[in-house]
Amino acid sequence: MKIDMNYTKEVIKEILSISSPAGDTILAMNKINDYFQKLDIEVNWTKKGAIIGVIHGQDARNQKIISAHIDTLGAIVSAIKPNGRLKLSNIGGFSWGAVEGENVIITTSEGEKFTGTILPTKASVHIFGDEAREQKRTEETMEVRIDENTSTKEETEALGISVGDFVSFESRTVFTKNGFIKSRHLDDKACIAILISLCKYFKDNNLRPKNTLLLYISNYEEIGHGISVVPDKVTEFIALDVGTVGGEHNSDEHSVTIVAKDRITPYSSTIKNKLVKLAKKESIDYKIDVHYRYATDASVAVTQGRDFEVACIGPGVDATHHYERTHIDSIENTLKLLISYLSK
Incomplete structure (x- = not known):
């Protein structure tokens, strides 16, 4: 064969x-x-x-x-937060901890694409100490930090991003020399x-x-x-x-x-x-x-x-x-x- x-x-x-x-x-x-x-x-x-x-x-x-x-798996924008970051609604069955720190692509209804990262609302131990370690990872405690100069809801909306836009996770595909394939x-x-x-x-x-x-x-x-x-x-x-x-x-x-x-x-x-x-x-x-x-x-x-x-x-x-x-x-x-x- x-x-x-x-x-x-x-x-x-x-x-x-x-x-x-x-x-x-x-x-x-x-x-x-x-x-x-x-x-x-x-x-x-x-x-x-x-x-x-x-x-x-x-x-x-x-x-x-x-x-x-x-x-x-993926997500959809369910809200634009006052700080300009995105709240997500999951597509498919995954745990929010599984996508923490993942780079994402936001696709607008006009087809424009923006990049970002999924983070907990309390991400840094330098800022939040044990709260960052102990915070549960849920839809309510995760957000997308957009790779643009935005810190308000109005600035994010001005980019053309809106509720209902699709969010996809980077696959990060790796082929190892010994035959393994790692990827989302x-x-x-x-x-x-x-x-x-x-x-x-x-x-x-x-x-x-x-x-x-x-x-x-x-x-x-x-x-x-x-x-x-x-x-x-x-x-x-x-x-x-x-x-x-x-x-x-x-x-x-x-x-x-x-x-x-x-x-x-x-x-x-x-x-x-x-x-x-x-x-x-x-x-x-x-x-x-x-x-x-x-x-x-x-x-x-x-x-x-x-x-x-x-x-x-x-x-x-x-x-x-x-x-x-x-x-x-x-x-x-x-x-x-x-x-x-x-x-x-």
Whole structure:
């Protein structure tokens, strides 16, 4: 199985460089559209701004969906404070301590961009002493210091910044010499890169999947409504999402995670067992895991009354919804298992 992992790395790097908090994903979606066009993938856009790519297979009656989501965690300006700084409302489930000190980009309704930093209202121990150490990190105690000469609400408004503007977190992507990838938003942009690399593998080897394959790039997964259009011929839905590494979880940063259950539902034992069998046969490193505080486009879709089997696989990622890390081995193992499953 010859896979161009250098291509995969370049896709990861480029996708991570494009901000895409849920609700403001059009630039990243356009980039995915470009990738699909270059790989001769048929592209359809949904009314909500998602993309469904199509690879026609030998069997068009029993279609499969592979989903990955382009939307990430982020925030939105909820108020401009009297001191000119910004109060935020979170987009997606993260702890405020996880984004303390992070550089951000504020995008106005006119498309102008400003930089800033998320800080506690009592940031300096030189000023506040133990209060700075002990202050809880909540929506009420965090603010954005804008990198402009502003110290009043009126001065910030004069810049063109207003309530409702999107705020994205810098990804700070780092590739280490020994194969680790550190970045925000590996959930789920690492999986987007896997999906695009899957398309390149089929094109490079002049292959088609056994079943017609729908590649669903969702744009509202982090806030729970990523999937809205599912054709009637779909019989299997596989969410490509990250395995959560840490605590008592079984996932690791080198293996592909096969999720047995999330907080919503057990996944199909039929698909899970087939994936395990293929991983063993192909000598693919894998882990089976249960994710307690986690849901995917696939598990949410079944709550809508959809009639198909669901599964979830993905690379193991440490410190999810924080400054995340995985290893290129995990991404490659996920890609290998996906290719094997879709070829049988």
